[in-house]
Amino acid sequence: MPVVLPANQPAERFYRGGARIARFRGTPPGAGREPEDWVASTTSVHGQGEAGLTRLPDGRLLANAVAADPEWWLGPKHVATYGADTAVLVKLLDAGERLPVHVHPDAPFAREHLHTGHGKTEAWVMLEPAEVRLGWSRDVGADELAGWVERQDADAMLAAMHVLRLERGDAVLVPAGQPHAIGAGAFLVELQEPADLSILLEWDGYAIDGPGTGHLSLGYPAALAAVDHRGLTRAEADALRTADAGTVGDLLPGAAGFFRAERYRGDVAWDAGFAVLVVVAGTAELVTGGGARLPVSAGTTVLVPYAAGPARLERAAGLEVLLCRPPA
Known part of the structure; x- marks a missing residue:
C-alpha cells in the first residue's frame, strides 16, 4: 500500500521558517523554526539521533522497515545496485530568512574524511519565486576563502557568487562542492543524496555555533577542502537551471x-x-x-x-x- 506521510519537521533549526509548509499542508503553523519537512526520510539530522527520520503509521521508523525488507520497499534491482539504501531524501524547505553561505561535500570527500557512502549533491524545484546564490563567479583561492570564513565576511562571499533569480517551477541542480545560499522567502522541494552533511562558510547572526559545529567535526582547515574553488562562467551557472515552468517529465537530466x-x-x-x-x-x-x-x-x-x-x-x-x- 502507498503510505500518506504527514509533516516531519525537526524542531529548533538554526534558521527561521515553516509557515509556508503549514499553509501547503493545511496544518497549524509551528513556532517558526521548523523550516524543513523531511519526507520519506531514512536520514537523521546530523548529530541529533532520530531527528529527521520518518515514522510510519504503524510506529516503525522507515529506516528500520527498509533495512528489514529492502526488496519489498526498494526492489531487487535497486538493492543489487545500492543495497538497503533509499539513495534519495526529499524535503520541503521554507526559508523564512536567507540561509547562510554553505557547501556540501561530494561522495569521495565523504568516504575519505567522514566514512559515509554519500556526499550531498542536491537540487531544488521552486514552489515560489526566489533569489539564490550558487557557485563562485570567479576563482576563489584557498587562503582568500579561509580569510572570509575567519572574519565572517559574508558580504565578500555573496559578492563573489552568481545570483539566480528563480521563478515558480524552475529546477536547479546544486552539485556537491558548490557554495550556495537560498534567499529569504524561498519555498521549494529539495531532492538530495541521503546524508545531512553541511559545512558552514557563514554563521554570524544565525542560531548556531559555527566554529564548534559548522565543519562536521573536521576542523575548518580540513573541511574547506570540500569547497570547489573554481569560478563558474555565467553560462555554466545558468546551465544548472531548468527555467521553463511548463516543462514536464525529467526536470534534472544532469542529476x-x-x-x-x-x-x-x-x-x-x-x-x-x-x-x-x-x-x-x-x-x-x-x-x-x-x-x-x-x-x-x-x-x-x-x-x-x-x-x-x-x-x-x-x-x-x-x-x-x-x-x-x-x-x-
Whole structure:
C-alpha cells in the first residue's frame, strides 16, 4: 500500500521558517523554526539521533522497515545496485530568512574524511519565486576563502557568487562542492543524496555555533577542502537551471546519477519502484498494481514502495505533481 506521510519537521533549526509548509499542508503553523519537512526520510539530522527520520503509521521508523525488507520497499534491482539504501531524501524547505553561505561535500570527500557512502549533491524545484546564490563567479583561492570564513565576511562571499533569480517551477541542480545560499522567502522541494552533511562558510547572526559545529567535526582547515574553488562562467551557472515552468517529465537530466525529479500534469503512469510523490496542485486518484486506490490533493506527500507495483495517477483535475525517485 502507498503510505500518506504527514509533516516531519525537526524542531529548533538554526534558521527561521515553516509557515509556508503549514499553509501547503493545511496544518497549524509551528513556532517558526521548523523550516524543513523531511519526507520519506531514512536520514537523521546530523548529530541529533532520530531527528529527521520518518515514522510510519504503524510506529516503525522507515529506516528500520527498509533495512528489514529492502526488496519489498526498494526492489531487487535497486538493492543489487545500492543495497538497503533509499539513495534519495526529499524535503520541503521554507526559508523564512536567507540561509547562510554553505557547501556540501561530494561522495569521495565523504568516504575519505567522514566514512559515509554519500556526499550531498542536491537540487531544488521552486514552489515560489526566489533569489539564490550558487557557485563562485570567479576563482576563489584557498587562503582568500579561509580569510572570509575567519572574519565572517559574508558580504565578500555573496559578492563573489552568481545570483539566480528563480521563478515558480524552475529546477536547479546544486552539485556537491558548490557554495550556495537560498534567499529569504524561498519555498521549494529539495531532492538530495541521503546524508545531512553541511559545512558552514557563514554563521554570524544565525542560531548556531559555527566554529564548534559548522565543519562536521573536521576542523575548518580540513573541511574547506570540500569547497570547489573554481569560478563558474555565467553560462555554466545558468546551465544548472531548468527555467521553463511548463516543462514536464525529467526536470534534472544532469542529476540522473544521484536522483530523478519529474513533473507531471494530468494522468500519468510509471513502473514499480520506490517513489515519493509531492502533490503541488489539484487532485487525482493514485492507483497501484497491488489494487490500492488513494485520493490525493495539493499538499499531500505519498511514499510508494516497490511492492505496490506499477502505479498511475488518474482522474486528474488541475493536477501538478512531482515524482521523486532514486537514480535509475
